[in-house]
Amino acid sequence: MFRDHTPVVIEEFNGWWQRGSNDSCPLDHFQQADNIQYFYSGFQTRDPIDKYQNVGSPLGNIVRVFMYTMQTQESLLVLVQGGDIYHVKSATVVLGPILSIATMTDFNAVSWAGRAYITPFFTDSVDNYEKGLQNQFLYVYKGDGTAARKAAGDPPTGAITPANGAAGATDFGLHVFGVVFESDTGWLSAPGGFASFTTSANLSVSFTTVPVSLQAHIVKRHIVATKVIIGFDGNLDGYQFFFVPNATINDNVTTVLNNISFYDIDLLDDASHLIDNFSSIPAGVGLTTYHGRLVLTTTYTDISVAYASEAGEPEAINQVDGVMVVPLDGKPLTNCQEYRDVLYLYKQTRTVGYSDNQDVPATWQMFIVDEGTGCSVHGIATVLDSGGVNVDYLLIADINGLMLFDGSYQFPPISYKIESYWFTLNKNDFEFVQVANDSLKKKLWITQPNDRHQLIHMDYNEGLSPDKVKWARWIFDAKISSICLINIDDLIIGALAPA
Amino acid sequence: MATAVKVNVGARLYRDSLTAAFSHIFNGTTLARLSLYGSGVTASIADYIQGNNSICGRVATAPIFGTWDHGHIQSAVAPNVDNIQKYQSFIWFGVVNGFLQVEVFDGRPVAGGIGNLDWGTLTNITITDPDPLPINQCVGVAFTAAWVNGAGQIGTYKLFVNGTQKAVGTTNATTGHGTGDFFLDFPSLTVGLTKDSYHNSVGSMRIMNLRGSSTTYSPAQLLFDSGFCNTPLGGDKFDFPLDTANGLHNNPNTGPGADLVLDAGTIDQSVLDCCAQPTTSDLSGLYFVNPANRRDKYYDTDRKIPNPTVRTAFIGE
Numbered sequence: 001m002f003r004d005h006t007p008v009v010i011e012e013f014n015g016w017w018q019r020g021s022n023d024s025c026p027l028d029h030f031q032q033a034d035n036i037q038y039f040y041s042g043f044q045t046r047d048p049i050d051k052y053q054n055v056g057s058p059l060g061n062i063v064r065v066f067m068y069t070m071q072t073q074e075s076l077l078v079l080v081q082g083g084d085i086y087h088v089k090s091a092t093v094v095l096g097p098i099l100s101i102a103t104m105t106d107f108n109a110v111s112w113a114g115r116a117y118i119t120p121f122f123t124d125s126v127d128n129y130e131k132g133l134q135n136q137f138l139y140v141y142k143g144d145g146t147a148a149r150k151a152a153g154d155p156p157t158g159a160i161t162p163a164n165g166a167a168g169a170t171d172f173g174l175h176v177f178g179v180v181f182e183s184d185t186g187w188l189s190a191p192g193g194f195a196s197f198t199t200s201a202n203l204s205v206s207f208t209t210v211p212v213s214l215q216a217h218i219v220k221r222h223i224v225a226t227k228v229i230i231g232f233d234g235n236l237d238g239y240q241f242f243f244v245p246n247a248t249i250n251d252n253v254t255t256v257l258n259n260i261s262f263y264d265i266d267l268l269d270d271a272s273h274l275i276d277n278f279s280s281i282p283a284g285v286g287l288t289t290y291h292g293r294l295v296l297t298t299t300y301t302d303i304s305v306a307y308a309s310e311a312g313e314p315e316a317i318n319q320v321d322g323v324m325v326v327p328l329d330g331k332p333l334t335n336c337q338e339y340r341d342v343l344y345l346y347k348q349t350r351t352v353g354y355s356d357n358q359d360v361p362a363t364w365q366m367f368i369v370d371e372g373t374g375c376s377v378h379g380i381a382t383v384l385d386s387g388g389v390n391v392d393y394l395l396i397a398d399i400n401g402l403m404l405f406d407g408s409y410q411f412p413p414i415s416y417k418i419e420s421y422w423f424t425l426n427k428n429d430f431e432f433v434q435v436a437n438d439s440l441k442k443k444l445w446i447t448q449p450n451d452r453h454q455l456i457h458m459d460y461n462e463g464l465s466p467d468k469v470k471w472a473r474w475i476f477d478a479k480i481s482s483i484c485l486i487n488i489d490d491l492i493i494g495a496l497a498p499a
Numbered sequence: 500m501a502t503a504v505k506v507n508v509g510a511r512l513y514r515d516s517l518t519a520a521f522s523h524i525f526n527g528t529t530l531a532r533l534s535l536y537g538s539g540v541t542a543s544i545a546d547y548i549q550g551n552n553s554i555c556g557r558v559a560t561a562p563i564f565g566t567w568d569h570g571h572i573q574s575a576v577a578p579n580v581d582n583i584q585k586y587q588s589f590i591w592f593g594v595v596n597g598f599l600q601v602e603v604f605d606g607r608p609v610a611g612g613i614g615n616l617d618w619g620t621l622t623n624i625t626i627t628d629p630d631p632l633p634i635n636q637c638v639g640v641a642f643t644a645a646w647v648n649g650a651g652q653i654g655t656y657k658l659f660v661n662g663t664q665k666a667v668g669t670t671n672a673t674t675g676h677g678t679g680d681f682f683l684d685f686p687s688l689t690v691g692l693t694k695d696s697y698h699n700s701v702g703s704m705r706i707m708n709l710r711g712s713s714t715t716y717s718p719a720q721l722l723f724d725s726g727f728c729n730t731p732l733g734g735d736k737f738d739f740p741l742d743t744a745n746g747l748h749n750n751p752n753t754g755p756g757a758d759l760v761l762d763a764g765t766i767d768q769s770v771l772d773c774c775a776q777p778t779t780s781d782l783s784g785l786y787f788v789n790p791a792n793r794r795d796k797y798y799d800t801d802r803k804i805p806n807p808t809v810r811t812a813f814i815g816e
Binding site: 010015027030033034036045046047048049050051052053058059060061062078098474477478491492493495497499 | 525645787791793794795796798807808
């Protein structure tokens with residue numbers, strides 16, 4: 001050693017520092033911290049990875065992994081190169097592909113009542129924007145290995161034939177009757193198959209030629225009716241329709257329903273909102289839930305538009321009332337997330353919010369949260385296996401850094417210590433950035449776009465603030481494409497073949 | 500690595516003591532020409548050899564062994580039993596979800612001796628290697644059949660992979676002659692699982708001979724091509740005229756020529772060797788963090804965690 005050298009005692013290792021020049025690195029930080037993880041004040045070699053699948057033919061070339069919550073278990077939806085999505089139920093059970101679209105290079109999904117709603121998207125090479133696939137749709141997967149199908153569906157065609165039934169009770173007068181299909185996922189079609197009929201006061205009404213659907217997922221049909229129309233103008237679908245009580249056919253076969261009695265005062269359940277619903281919901285990029293509604297953003301043709309479904313009816317998206325238009329600035333919506341009762345919509349460098357005013361989404365007032373900070377398509381940290389927020393903040397990967405969001409963005413970014421490194425990340429490839437937050441072990445991982453053999457690892461056991469967190473790079477021989485957490489806090493890593 | 504798989508395959512067939520034998524050399528291009536469900540269909544290799552984007556993708560990176568045109572054989576018109584020579588036995592083999600699966604047809608006549616084979620059912624035997632095939636490695640597969648001719652005789656078959664016996668079983672000549680399931684194998688032959696259905700990426704090989712069964716069948720085109728193993732590993736390349744009109748077949752004992760009815764003898768030790776060219780290591784897949792390990796475990800190999808390194812601010816590297 002050197003004479004007169006005064007040893008420097010480092011009490012704690014506070015992780016990787018890459019901010020400014022090397023000279024600015026504090027003594028208790030590392031200029032390089034590769035493949036290590038932290039425990040208390042020490043560090044050790046990172047945990048190894050292991051094969052997740054124990055089957056003879058495991059999936060390869062993983063593009064995206066999504067934690068899919070079924071009613072009975074957690075599982076994975078896995079997109080592989082070539083556009084096939086598989087359902088990996090466990091290490092030994094793989095189903096599918098449950099959705100195959102050759103042009104799908106990425107997807108988003110939400111779990112809903114045991115089902116998965118899946119939207120395929122791609123990066124448009126013209127403008128480098130992520131958009132819903134053109135001429136593609138939102139899909140619903142039931143979790144049973146059968147192929148995902150298009151969400152929503154076609155309304156009835158043909159015409160129902162009403163006639164007087166047996167003695168019963170209806171309000172005398174002209175009504176218009178129609179039919180609504182119901183699917184195995186609870187989706188209700190727009191009314192169709194209309195016919196007018198003048199009911200008699202002391203007679204029930206019977207129906208024949210009740211339209212059946214060619215769509216295999218239709219399992220019920222409901223009769224809908226207007227109240228008595230005075231001065232009928234012949235426009236069959238121009239009136240308000242209601243579900244007729246006890247007028248449901250619980251199959252997609254029977255074409256007769258006899259002796260239905262109802263008074264107009266019984267017509268309470270309005271079906272009018274179904275009329276303007278999408279029969280095929282266009283594919284988008286962002287997908288989340290908000291106040292019991294499914295929210296979809298960034299279709300191929302409307303990159304600044306978000307759609308919200310009816311509450312409790314994820315496949316019922318009204319083309320008029322369900323639309324939210326974020327100011328058109330030429331940039332697409334990239335993400336969406338509910339937080340503290342507010343729906344936040346993100347662009348690359350912009351964040352806006354919407355609050356539910358108990359009216360239709362088209363009436364919700366937008367407010368601007370931040371015009372300099374936004375989010376990438378997978379940039380919101382999923383927390384444990386919830387796929388959303390269960391801690392009182394959002395961690396958002398933005399081109400500025402890893403941001404803590406609690407209604408507003410907190411500065412400096414959590415990634416303050418590695419700011420120089422963060423700014424080397426290619427801002428045009430932030431679609432590859434994905435964040436998983438293990439709030440139990442207080443660890444976080446980020447996939448990064450430049451060298452996809454690396455994961456950025458953050459330990460925040462000492463506190464979630466820019467000065468307390470500890471950073472490291474995890475480097476793999478495999479090319480990391482996607483991450484998620486399953487079974488509370490098991491980190492799943494999807495890998496592509498090395499280039 | 501791109502999703503396209505490299506499937507250069509060589510196969511080697513050692514003749515048994517009695518019957519015809521062929522050596523087949525084919526590669527992925529040949530497989531691509533297969534029309535499994537009809538005639539005249541030409542598809543890209545990716546359509547038939549599933550890459551990593553399919554459920555059998557990883558499998559297809561190496562162990563595709565050979566091919567037989569199931570599509571034409573299992574066509575609506577079944578092979579005429581008269582066109583199937585007696586004493587011939589067949590194995591077809593392929594990869595199902597990563598496991599080698601062999602389907603065997605015991606072609607011995609019921610009573611031994613002369614007699615056309617019946618168009619029966621329930622005689623093909625499916626054997627599955629209990630261990631998944633190694634990835635990206637050459638594998639040697641041998642199937643031996645010691646089947647004594649004669650009514651009621653028990654025959655023994657064995658399956659070897661890389662020199663290790665993986666399966667052994669017996670078959671009875673009395674019931675071992677039906678060809679129905681074997682050739683009309685839509686429901687029975689499960690080798691070659693695909694993302695759409697079964698019967699794709701099928702590797703198969705005949706260990707004896709077959710007289711023509713279909714006018715659209717052209718094995719020389721289907722089964723031979725140059726590639727990795729463009730030098731025959733033994734014997735002649737498959738060159739079977741299948742000229743049913745002339746009743747020709749290729750019998751190594753006699754060469755292509757007039758039909759020869761073999762009415763006695765013992766089918767013994769029909770050995771089939773196969774190899775596949777190792778492909779580039781593919782580390783893709785689904786992984787999880789496992790603190791119990793000491794090394795990164797990938798699907799093809801274990802690897803050391805790459806250079807855990809820290810460099811402090813003041814003492815250098």
